[in-house]
Amino acid sequence: MNFRTxxxxxxxxxFMMLLFIAFPLVSVFKQSFYVTQPIYETVEKETCTPGFxxxxxxxxxxxxxxxxxxxxxxxxxxxxxLQSYRNVxxxxxxxxxxxxxxxxxxxxxNFWKALRFTLTFTLITLxxxxxxxxxxxxLINNAARSIRGPVIFISLLPFIITPVIGVLxxxxxxxxxxxxxxxxxxxxxxxxxxxxxxxxxxILMMLYRVWHVAxxxxxxxxxxxxxxNQDSLESAVIDGATRWQRMKYIVIPHLMPLIIFVSMxxxxxxxRVFEEIVGFSSxxxxxxxxxxxxxxxxxDQAGNRSISRASANSMLTMIGVVILLILPLRxxxxxxxxxx
Amino acid sequence: xxxRALRQPFSLRLTSNIFLALWCLIAAFPIFWIVVMSFxxxxxxxxxxxxxxxxxxATLGVGKGLSLLDIILGIAMIWGTITLATKKLPSMIxxxxxxxxxxxxxxxxxxxLLVGFLLVFFxxxxxxxxxxxxxxxxxxxxxxxxTTEHYKTVWIDRGFSNNFKNSLIVTTGVVTVSLTVGxxxxxxxxxxxxxLAFWILIVALVFRALPHSVLVAGYLPVxxxxxxxxxxxxxxxxxxxxxxxxxxxxxxxxxxxxxTIWMLRSFFQNIPAELDEAARVDGCSHFQAFxxxxxxxxxxxxxxxxxxxxxxxxxxxxxxxxxxDAQNQTMVPAIVGMFNRETTTTDQVxxxxxxxxxxxxxxFLVLIFQRQIVSGLTAGAVKG
Numbered sequence: 247m248n249f250r251t252x253x254x255x256x257x258x259x260x261f262m263m264l265l266f267i268a269f270p271l272v273s274v275f276k277q278s279f280y281v282t283q284p285i286y287e288t289v290e291k292e293t294c295t296p297g298f299x300x301x302x303x304x305x306x307x308x309x310x311x312x313x314x315x316x317x318x319x320x321x322x323x324x325x326x327x328l329q330s331y332r333n334v335x336x337x338x339x340x341x342x343x344x345x346x347x348x349x350x351x352x353x354x355x356n357f358w359k360a361l362r363f364t365l366t367f368t369l370i371t372l373x374x375x376x377x378x379x380x381x382x383x384x385l386i387n388n389a390a391r392s393i394r395g396p397v398i399f400i401s402l403l404p405f406i407i408t409p410v411i412g413v414l415x416x417x418x419x420x421x422x423x424x425x426x427x428x429x430x431x432x433x434x435x436x437x438x439x440x441x442x443x444x445x446x447x448x449i450l451m452m453l454y455r456v457w458h459v460a461x462x463x464x465x466x467x468x469x470x471x472x473x474x475n476q477d478s479l480e481s482a483v484i485d486g487a488t489r490w491q492r493m494k495y496i497v498i499p500h501l502m503p504l505i506i507f508v509s510m511x512x513x514x515x516x517x518r519v520f521e522e523i524v525g526f527s528s529x530x531x532x533x534x535x536x537x538x539x540x541x542x543x544x545x546d547q548a549g550n551r552s553i554s555r556a557s558a559n560s561m562l563t564m565i566g567v568v569i570l571l572i573l574p575l576r577x578x579x580x581x582x583x584x585x586x
Numbered sequence: 587x588x589x590r591a592l593r594q595p596f597s598l599r600l601t602s603n604i605f606l607a608l609w610c611l612i613a614a615f616p617i618f619w620i621v622v623m624s625f626x627x628x629x630x631x632x633x634x635x636x637x638x639x640x641x642x643x644a645t646l647g648v649g650k651g652l653s654l655l656d657i658i659l660g661i662a663m664i665w666g667t668i669t670l671a672t673k674k675l676p677s678m679i680x681x682x683x684x685x686x687x688x689x690x691x692x693x694x695x696x697x698x699l700l701v702g703f704l705l706v707f708f709x710x711x712x713x714x715x716x717x718x719x720x721x722x723x724x725x726x727x728x729x730x731x732x733t734t735e736h737y738k739t740v741w742i743d744r745g746f747s748n749n750f751k752n753s754l755i756v757t758t759g760v761v762t763v764s765l766t767v768g769x770x771x772x773x774x775x776x777x778x779x780x781x782l783a784f785w786i787l788i789v790a791l792v793f794r795a796l797p798h799s800v801l802v803a804g805y806l807p808v809x810x811x812x813x814x815x816x817x818x819x820x821x822x823x824x825x826x827x828x829x830x831x832x833x834x835x836x837x838x839x840x841x842x843x844x845x846t847i848w849m850l851r852s853f854f855q856n857i858p859a860e861l862d863e864a865a866r867v868d869g870c871s872h873f874q875a876f877x878x879x880x881x882x883x884x885x886x887x888x889x890x891x892x893x894x895x896x897x898x899x900x901x902x903x904x905x906x907x908x909x910x911d912a913q914n915q916t917m918v919p920a921i922v923g924m925f926n927r928e929t930t931t932t933d934q935v936x937x938x939x940x941x942x943x944x945x946x947x948x949x950f951l952v953l954i955f956q957r958q959i960v961s962g963l964t965a966g967a968v969k970g
Contacts, residue, residue, distance in 0.1 A: 251872045252783070255774025258767045259843055260786060266840030267793045270804025277807065382609055388594070388602040395956070400610045402952050402959060403617055408901040410918050411941045414925060415616040418623065418938060425619075428634035461613065462963060469964035514795040520904060524922055536904075539799035543806055543908055553807050560800035567795045578788065 278330050278557035282323045285312045330558035357559065360535045364566075367452060367534070368516045374456045375512050376505055379463020384493075386464065387471045398465065405461040413525025416454045444531040451522040451532070459515070463508045470504045471497070510574055517566060535563045617945065624939040625732045628931035631938065642731025650733035655722055656715055657730065663711060667703050675699065736939035746920065746940055752831060753900065753916040759835035760899035761892050764842045768895075769888060771843075772850025773876055777859065787851070790844035798841060798904050805909065809833060829911035837905055842898050846891055852965050853887025854880075890962035893955055900948070917944045 286309045294303040312320045336355045343351035353359045386397055404412065419426040420440050431438055440446045474497055482492050498505075520536040523529060529537070542556035594602075622640060623631040629644040638644075652660070675695050683691035740746045775783050809827040827833040857880060865875035907919040915923075921944065924937040952959065 249780075249782075252774050252778045252780070255872075255876075256771045256783075256786065259771030259847055262767060262836070262840045263790065263793060263843050266805075266837055267796070267801060267843075270801045270808075271796075272804075273808065274800060274804040277803070282807075381605075385602055385606040385609065388599065389606055397606060397610060398960065399952060399956055400614050402956065403949065404613050406897065406948050406952050406959070407617065407945055408903075408918055408948070410901075410903045410922055411945055412616070414921070414937075414941055415620045418620060418934075419616055422632065423634040424632070425634060425636045425639065428636075457612065457616075465960055465963045469960075517795075518797045520797075520799070524903065527926055536797045536799045539797070539803060540904060540908070543799065543803055551806065553803065556799075556803045560797070560803045563797055564800060567792075567797070571792060571795055575788065575791070578791075 274557045274560050277554055278561050279325060279327060279554075280323050281326045281330065281554045282321050285320050285322050286310065287312045326554070330554040331562070334555055334558045334562065356533065356538055357535075357562070360533045360538045363448065363532050364517060364519060364534045364536075367448070367455070367519050368513060371452050371455045371459075371516055372509060372512055374452070375459045375463050376509060378456055378460040379467050379508065380501070380505075382460060382464035383467035383471055386468050398468075401461040401464060403461075404457050405459070407458075409458065409521035410525050412458055413451075413454055413522050416450065416457070417526055420450060441526070441528075444528075447526055447528045447532050451519075451526060451528075454522060454525075455516060455519070459512060463512075466504050466508055467501055470501045474500050506574075513570055514567075517570060535559070535566070539563065617949075620938050620945075621942050623935065624736055624942040625734065626935070627731070627733060628935045630731060631935045632931050641729075645731025645733050646729075647731075650731060650735075652730045652732050653715075653719055653722075654729060655719060659711065659715065660707075663707060667699070671696075671699055736936050737943065739936050740940045740943065744924070744936070744940075746917070746943065749915055749917045749920040750943075752910070752914050753918075755831050756834055756838070756906065756916055757896055757899040759832065760838045760842065761895045763835060764839040764846050764895045765888060765892050767839065768843060768846035768850050768891065769884070770876075771847045773854050773880060773884075775847060776851045776854035777862070787848065790847055794844040794848075801837070801841065802905055802908050805833075805837060809909065828909065829914055831910070831914055834906055834909050837909065838899050838902060841905070842895050845898075846895060849891050849894065849962065849965060850887060853884070853891070856887075857883060886958070886961070887965075889955070890958040890965070893951070893958055894962055896951075897948075 288307050288309045290305055291308045292303055292305045294301045314320050334357050336357075340352055340355055340358060343349070353362065382401065386394055386401070389397060407415075418424060421427075427438065427440060440450060478496055479492060482496055487495070518536050519534045520540065523532065523534055523537040526532075529541070533541075539556050539559045542552045542559060545551050619639075625645075626639060626642045627645040627650070630639055630642040633639050679688060679691040679695050775787060806828070861883070862872075862875040862879050865879040866872070870878065901918065902916075903918045903922065906916045907922070910916065910919070917940075921937060921940045924933065924940060927933075
């Protein structure tokens, strides 16, 4: 295929990605160094209240946004350097908190709080997803052929459901005196409130995520289990290997590429954790990096969006993505080199 | 597991199946539960006793319920429809349509079945049962509390049908555009071993990992001010892109593109290159080869990829919540709005009913396309 035909085939797709992914990235990078604000002017304003005999008049200086001839607020964009990053990171406070060893203070700064949760969430759910996925795959593989279809159908449900709705459905089971909370209360014989502190919410979020992603891992692993070499399994049995040893020395190594694949996808996706925050409406207790950007982008009561802060926060989030991708990209690059 | 050496003892098989049943319970329970809740009066739906939620005494108390007769006839009706759809429908479509136009027959057949079912199930059947229930005595007495009023509230009073329409516009747009653009690119990438193709794929992989909020942070200022910077090109009536469905479609297509081209590329790699080489030898250009030789055999891959594009657009919350205004809002943000705004339990149950309404199509989707979804999940992985 010569270059022109290749370009004609790939062109539209590359164009879309450049326009809607690469260009926004560059513009976010630029925005993070600028702040757009209305221009304020100070005017002398006289307010008079009717009084007996004479009016009482007060003159005061009021700062108000300047309006242009159409009555719209004039804004100006200003280069502020790293100020937005400083607003997001609050380095002095964070540094003081770290040197004092005072984690409580650190977790009052949104960015560090979000970073802490995002990382814990990603790292704790990863082994759970791989483990549960593997377990379910082995179970499905063990089951009779006739029930595999329906079982896979049921397993796909948590994966296919709209994430926000999935979170909400878990939420409704536990909120207030939802039946699961009632069950736990009956079992522990004490009152509990699962939405009153951060750590219980975090556990629920992780449970939801495992419930949501484990089917995906299970199906990928199940497909891998179909191609395990039956002869080597059989010879392992004849050599006296136990079930566990067969799993460890034959099945797991065979599935290793798939395990890496699922882990990669899961790392990318759970680093973007977001729907959980919305569905559990946990912003008072737990927030994530992507939610923080979302929050900066949502208009506040006055209708302003803090675009530059959102941009700074996005750029900081990106650092994590880059770190996450270095290893797999290096591997792909080596494979590519080796392949030619 | 045909070999004797690999045969498992009974106890192990039993344990394995018990755990599998447990997993199925965990997987299906939350979804099953919101379906049950959506049909109950608020008191029942949020009762802490599970049995009360299922049988709904308070719902029964206000006179909304099903008798045994209702349940039996309803199940029989659903069963009949399923048998009709799976046994009769295919043969009927075969006999009535010309060989090349089967899809058209399917469209008509499924639509007719759907409309017929809804009509009989919700209009004719209740009318008949109203007459029959008093006649049958104890069989006709209500035993299971069930009410559809929350669905009526959601779809009629709250204007959820408008959100549904918006979702439909966005998803249709995303699926069509992203498949058209993605199929071409996927084919090009699969057939070209150049370094450029490799780099495009790598960059696409990086793009796939980007948090979507990062991109939205880039769009928002541009979209809100678009009337200003588009006016030199489009003149007076330059549109504000913010809040417009077509802008969201473009954004979602782009976000989806990295995934689409990776997936379609792996499907195209499965189609032997000899096929289009043969067409080229016969004098086709690359595009003709693509259109005449590849297109007829690529549909399984395209359908699978289309399913995943559909899911992305249908399930999206972040992009649609930030880039669409209230008037063009899609279903997911609308439900979140309902859930967050309302405080009374009635409103909560209405939100549950909305949540079930948005989930039902997805369940049908899995039911029909289970094989394609599974092959899609494994296609990227097994190929590496």
